[in-house]
Amino acid sequence: MTVAANGTVGATEATTLVKEPAGPPAGWGARAGAFAIDVLVGLGVLATLMLVAWAAALRGWLWWVAVSAAAAVFLAVAVNRWLLPSISGWTLGRSVFGVAVVGRNGSRVGPWRLLLRDIAHLLDTAPLFVGWLWPLWDSRGRTFADLIVRTEASRVDGDRPDRRRLAGVVLVSAGVIALAGAGLGYLAIYRHELTIEQARQQIAVQGPKIVENTLSYDVANIDADFARARSLVTDGYRPELVAQQDTVRKAGPVDNDYWVTNSAVLTNTSDRAVMLLLMQGQRGAAPAARLITATVRADFEKSANGQWQVSNISVLAKPNPARQGGQ
Template identity: 50%
Template sequence: MTVVDAESPTIRDSAQPNPAVFASWRARAGALLLDVLPGAALLATTALVALSVPLRGAWWWVCVSIGAATVLSTALNRLVLPATARQSLGRAVFGITVVHRNGTPVGAWWLLLRDLAHLLDTAAMFAGWLWPLWEGRRRTFADILLRTESHLLEPRWPEPKLRRFTSALVLGVALLCGAGAALSYVVVHQHDRSITDASEQIAQQGPRMVEQILSYHPETLKGDFDHAQSLATDSYRPQLTAQQQAVQKSGAIRNEYWTTNSSVLSATADRATMLVFLQGQRGAPPDQRYITASVRATFVKSGSLGWRVDDVAVVTKPQPPQARP
């Protein structure tokens, strides 16, 4: 393609930047969006998904890999490709290129400085980005600082291939963003559902488990203690065993509790904490006495075994009901 110079009858090759013809603000904005927006959208999506999935899990590493590849490819497109092919993808679509004021090509490091200098355009209430609308050479603050300009330049890549590649790229990024959003929704929904299920399960099973851990009868002492140990996790069982041995040495008497109220304090898919308010009786008639106590119980879900008691901490020691605050 050729262009006739209005001031001279000579014909110039339009593949060379024409210092007399500067890229319009609209073309520059479109090129910038095409260069940056797909990568920014994909990076934001992978960041959101990475925050949704388990840390350092398989999906987390997939997100990190895609994010790193996105940053690298965006940098190659914005810095390396223009230094070698004169145009980034976005600039090729809109037919522009970035050059020094004397028309010589701009290297990768200078393009990096120019992108960093665009922070000045943003810091000035975005006035720098709008400056080309009325500045004679259509420069931003970054262009003025680094003495660069955006000139018209016909695409060096075959236009049909360029259009197909650009369309495929934008469509691919859109599909990845959609898939990432769907994955994030599913993971978050499942996580919330698992927490709700855990809270409901502990609200139903927790009080009864605490009652069975703390209650025992002299005539069925061994069976009560064995059952209590079957409700405990491996980490809590030694502590429970030591308490049971102390009861046996001191002479076991009837000790029975029942729940008057309870509340789930916190819950995840496999761990929960509950506050349990208890009433009970200690001893047998006619020497029995009624008592109240409050405990904070921790539960852990252990695969097919279900929920197990991981700790029972006394909040309010057993005392007669009338002495309760």
């Protein structure tokens, strides 16, 4: 070290030990614009992707796509926000608006300090965002986070990287990713669930009528009624129904009229459904007609032409006959 006779440090050494103070404070609007490019755009894409992941089936293909894309976006934001400034002195947004985050003596800030600064921004947000507005009246344009980690956002009027074109590409790419995530969410989740709900409403209305027409027949029109019943069931269930109809013919048929008093859709997809039906009916003709009740489970499948058909009927509570008038 070179020391003058009066004990002061030489000019060359003083220049080495003392750095220039930070430049003039950056304007609030420039800081907000840089923050929007560096953080808010990425947060918007992350929010979209995480909503898709939350709505998708856990560990399904869409869940993995959304989570992987969100991880890539977070990594890009982290590298731009915390690593690049310590290497080149700039983030993408700050290079566009001419803002540099430096120490109080104008020195470059390392990545861990930048990370701590962003964490400290929680204190800017907690008191109704007052900390974000603090630069408007602070003499050095500092937020609460700047005060805590001893940094400042300075205006840079000189040469800086021209990254406006890159910023435009990033903004467009972020918009494309967000729209793609929203589109996948609509196609794979919302539209699928809407289709299932529409199918549920259809079978809730059509199912009871189909079962009534499958089980009901009139002796005077038994051939037409049996043919109608066979058209209402699937190819797989039709042989069983035909066998039941043959048994009825051999036993000597009587009028059999069923109607549904209550029903509920237990489960359904867009082309399959299971219903529970409480049924009442009348067997035989007056004056020997008997009232009957039964509880059945009906399985349905949608045919190639979009019509619901019975694929199975299981009797849970067998018909309970009783003569009219309580006899």
